[in-house]
Amino acid sequence: MAEISPDALVPRATGPVASVFLMTPPAGGRTAVLKVYPQPLDRRTYNGIEVEQAKLAGLRCAPSILRIESLDDLPDGRTGLRMEFCPQALPDLVANGPLPISDVIVLGQILSSVLAEAHDAGLVHGGVTPANILERPNGQPALADFGLVLRLRFPRDLMGDAAYTAPEVLRDGELSEQADVYGLGAVLYLALTGGPPFPTRTGESPDDVVLRVLREPPPAVSGRDVPPALSALLQRMMAKDPDLRPEAAAVVGEFESLLAGTAAGAEDDLDFDDFRDELAAGRSVPIATVSPKPKPRQAKPIVARKSWRPSKTLLIGAGAALALVAVVPVMLQPGDDDTTTEPPPTISTPSASVTPTPVPKQGIRLNAPQDKGTSVVLNWTFPRKLTYYVFVAEQGSKQPQPTYKGPGTSLTVQVSAGLKYCFEVQGTDGVEFFISQPLGIRGATCTRS
CATH class of the missing domain: 2.60.40.10 (Immunoglobulins)
Structure with missing residues (x-):
């Protein structure tokens, strides 16, 4: 463990459990993030983190996971988790509207592959939410905050992320592989529509949102650019009964099929590039579930995101x-x-x-x-x-x-x-x-x- 001077920290965000700081890099160094928890880590938690991180490092999909680089001490006794700085999270990327269909499919394939391999290794993420889907400086997505050790040591209030949390987690706190699949489905729903599957309605309390998550199916997504298979897959991933959800490995296969279908239609897609904003804005869910309705973006030619697409030459x-x-x-x-x-x-x-x-x-x-x-x-x-x-x-x-x-x-x-x-x-x-x-x-x- 290294000791961090408070003078090197720049506040960035305060979450429900931890505070996030940017670390001033030394000359020629790179900016890093320090996630600081309110209390020191006991030996059992420290050892548990080391075990989880070692398993994650051994996965073939490790480049798509934001792992902990080191555990550092602050002078007041608190512990910080040093990680790579990622400039954007999924909420930032959808701030102006839904992502292109191709990006949603690629994102689903990457994240489901990460979960499938982690589950096969006996690892559960425990909190797949939009804030944990980050974009690296090189444009590639990464899944952050992986593991149960810190979630059990510092339990969080689930109300803030209720719209993305599996019903069984809201009921009894059961963190499982099936709950990871539900969270991924809800996160991709946000990427596809620009809003959560259970948005807060006018006059609703957080408890009302929780009741709808527990009782109502998520609304299906429609739109002439939305493959029906993608909408149906998200519905299955967010099934109320955990046993009815597909395993992460099966989700990977479905996204691979969607990728193949997207490739088959790529030539036709080129004819509609100038209208891709309008297509995204036209994706809809039953009006009764959305309030207020997202504002459509102005139609303009779209420059394909470089982050999840290949270079041209x-x-x-x-x-x-x-x-x-x-x-x-x-x-x-x-x-x-x-x-x-x-x-x-x-x-x-x-x-x-x-x-x-x-x-x-x-x-x-x-x-x-x-x-x-x-x-x-x-x-x-x-x-x-x-x-x-x-x-x-x-x-x-x-x-x-x-x-x-x-x-x-x-x-x-x-x-x-x-x-x-x-x-x-x-x-x-x-x-x-x-x-x-x-x-x-x-x-x-x-x-x-």
Whole structure:
């Protein structure tokens, strides 16, 4: 534990249990957040946090979780949890209206994958609410405040988040995997509509909202841009009976299907980009459940959020590994951002017999990538032996990465849930240079130039 000087703390927010401060970074450092609880942590709580954080760090989806970096002491004896600073939470992102459908689906796929893997490891989040859905500085979403240790040590008043809290939690405080699924459904409802599934009506008290959460089904969402399957999935996730809710792993599969459907309709979606604000504003729920009705945003062309979409162009080249040939640029185009990268310089070789840059020949057959959620299985064929190089372009990355060099014709690549990817196999026999057609997953459109 490090001791933190109060002079280094800048108040940011006060929650129902803890206070949040920004920590002044040292020269060249990055801003961090310190979440300070009202009392010191006892040894049992401290040890429990360490166990939870170690398990979270071992998950393949750990990059989508905001974990605790350290436990620090304040001079007054209180303990602070140091974490990465994320500039926005979901309520900030929907302040001007619902998110685009594609972003809601990607967000659901990422968060359900996190919950599914955590549940499989015996971990329960215990409080999936909008304030815990953060956006990192690089634009990627992250799930914060994971775990039960601190929730049991510092119980919170559930009334403030009643609209996003499972009925059984409101009744008897039962924190479970099924309650996590309910919370995720309610959070995605906010992202989809811009409001909670059980908004406070005029003249209602918090107790009235709780009664509706306990008794009434959440209203279905309609709108010509809302896939019926998405609305139906949220209804099942927020079922009153915990046994009727799908497991997180099943939710992942449904969002993967929705992603595939979104990709299939991507060409049509492009025709409606100028009206996406109007589509979002037109999503509706039964009027009797909403008061006041959200104000529609002004119709204007939408610039796709860079946060949960791939870059438009990602450059792939053979790189220094191809010692006998110069780099041949290959362009992957997994999305609709306007970011481009410059081609790498040609790599010269010491051999005087090497001819100028050869033209790559199509010939390596890359089979359709098999998406396993957190891994992708690649298989390819070629009539004769080559040395192969596999390149992976990940959504949000500036440069594709070489992930394999060798004579093999299959590879399992670890990927992050919810992100789009493009894959390409290159190969050489030392004289000629061959290349595959780039292929993508999760709706990525991959082309080469």
